Amino acid sequence: MNDYIKIKGGNTLSGEVRISSSKNATVAILPAVVLASEIVKLYDVPDIEDINALIVLLKKLNINIIENDDNFTIDPTDVKNVVLDCDEVRKLRASYYFMGALLGRFKHVRMLYPGGCNLGPRPIDLHLKGFESLGAHITTDNDMIEIHADKLVGDEIYLDIASVGATINIMLAAVFAEGKTIIRNAAKEPEIIDLSSMLNKMGANIRGAGTSDITIVGVNRLKGCIHDIIPDRIEAGTYICMAAAIGKDVLVNNVIPQHIEALLSKLEEAGVKMEVGVDYVRVFESNNLKAIDIQTQTFPGFATDLQQPITPLLCKADGESHIVETIYPERFKHCKELSKMGACIDVGEAKSSIYGPRKLSGAKVRATDLRCGAALIIAGLMADGETIIEDAYHIYRGYADIIEKLRGLGAQVE
Ligand code: EPU
Numbered sequence: 387m388n389d390y391i392k393i394k395g396g397n398t399l400s401g402e403v404r405i406s407s408s409k410n411a412t413v414a415i416l417p418a419v420v421l422a423s424e425i426v427k428l429y430d431v432p433d434i435e436d437i438n439a440l441i442v443l444l445k446k447l448n449i450n451i452i453e454n455d456d457n458f459t460i461d462p463t464d465v466k467n468v469v470l471d472c473d474e475v476r477k478l479r480a481s482y483y484f485m486g487a488l489l490g491r492f493k494h495v496r497m498l499y500p501g502g503c504n505l506g507p508r509p510i511d512l513h514l515k516g517f518e519s520l521g522a523h524i525t526t527d528n529d530m531i532e533i534h535a536d537k538l539v540g541d542e543i544y545l546d547i548a549s550v551g552a553t554i555n556i557m558l559a560a561v562f563a564e565g566k567t568i569i570r571n572a573a574k575e576p577e578i579i580d581l582s583s584m585l586n587k588m589g590a591n592i593r594g595a596g597t598s599d600i601t602i603v604g605v606n607r608l609k610g611c612i613h614d615i616i617p618d619r620i621e622a623g624t625y626i627c628m629a630a631a632i633g634k635d636v637l638v639n640n641v642i643p644q645h646i647e648a649l650l651s652k653l654e655e656a657g658v659k660m661e662v663g664v665d666y667v668r669v670f671e672s673n674n675l676k677a678i679d680i681q682t683q684t685f686p687g688f689a690t691d692l693q694q695p696i697t698p699l700l701c702k703a704d705g706e707s708h709i710v711e712t713i714y715p716e717r718f719k720h721c722k723e724l725s726k727m728g729a730c731i732d733v734g735e736a737k738s739s740i741y742g743p744r745k746l747s748g749a750k751v752r753a754t755d756l757r758c759g760a761a762l763i764i765a766g767l768m769a770d771g772e773t774i775i776e777d778a779y780h781i782y783r784g785y786a787d788i789i790e791k792l793r794g795l796g797a798q799v800e
Contacts, residue, residue: 390775391763393766393773393797395766395771395773397767397796398632399796400634400636401636401796402636402639405618406432406434407615407617409432410618411616412437412615413479414554415428417484417487419444419449420488421558421585421588421608422609423608424610426613427611428457428615429457429612430614430615431453432615432786433786435779442472443475443481448464448468449461465491469496470484470497470498471496476501477783481501485533486513487558489538489558490538495532496533498531504754505717506715506716510551512547513555516556516569520538520556520559521541521563523535538559539565540563540604545570550575553569553572554578557578561585561590564604565604567601567603567604568601572594573684575685576645577616582600583595591603616642619642620689622640624692625638626638626649627692627695627764630669630699633672634670638666639665639666640665640666643664646667646692648688649692656675656677656678659671675704677700677706679709682709682712693711695764697761698764698768701746704742705742707742708737708739711737719758720757724751724762724765726749727749727766727769745770749774750776751775753776753781756784756785759780759785
């Protein structure tokens, strides 16, 4: 795979794009299969690099996967608890879900520390504290982490931060723990609800996912299930921002609008013209946009993952827009790249100010992380001339069939 994406900007986009299943739900659901004693069938698994890395890890654990296009039949009946010390663990953040899943299933896990996008510090102390509350002991040596429990017993766990990863990891570890686990100040993201509904179909007893108190009553065994993964709200938001920036009439299909309410209301405030249906958002040509202020928040607030893709759109808006980042204060590497294309952006501590309207021009830029890559694609489509996005592998980690989807909308991209 070539490691750059070339875009000839300026083409107005139109037509229809179908959103794939959620990356951040699938990256939790695949490790969760370790907990099952029977076959699990997953429909519409997104074709992205993060999933390919997880498939390698599942196979290392002796889990058999039959892929039929995007439908997976996964057989974990002969799962083996091996040390996960290969490169794939470092390729993505979500490899840390094997900690909770293997601890839950085998009471023991040894693996490398997880990798993932460089968004500044990304500690996992809350995950580990949660495991300890359930009775696990943790040791670390060099880059390896080992977690062991003689037995796991339910407990009440308060999360200092409503962390998505910690909430999911504790859920995975607690499914078989004796008695009741209560996660207080749990994260409420839709991906957590999706994982919990899959685990419940398999026989788990989890209540309250989607609220800040999740209760898990331990069970002895999980059976198989068939599961359809929710659509990717961040991919949807990315295409909606793209359509607002350079679209004429774009239908973004397979969307759960309730998952992106904060984005939709901000776009409306900026003057983007949209029709919101039950499972779609149609975006009309939108000019004379107004500057807006955004503060990222945990769900249902404005998603941190969308503050990067909305930034190029704000370059088109009249006035000074502000973004305050409360989740990852250093998530602004895209701004320097956008400046190479003519954007006028000041970055301060955990915030950016975007001055518009500014016309963007093609340039050679670098995707420093997944959502930075998404922002650069939108900017490249808006810009005059040719844009080359280097390190495009970050983009393939999270956007399924992106080249085909963009071409389908009339973009000139290779
Ligand atoms: N945090 C801690 N300690 C912990 C865990 C988190 O201090 O033990 C802090 C983090 O440093 C951060 C905040 O808590 O400041 C929230 O982090 P969270 O744990 O919620 O994030 P995550 O689980 O690592 C997931 C998504 C991210 C998304 C965030 C926020 C996955 C695999 N990743 O990360 O997605 O930005 O939630 O919604 O689900 C992306 O898709 O591009 C992406 C980075």
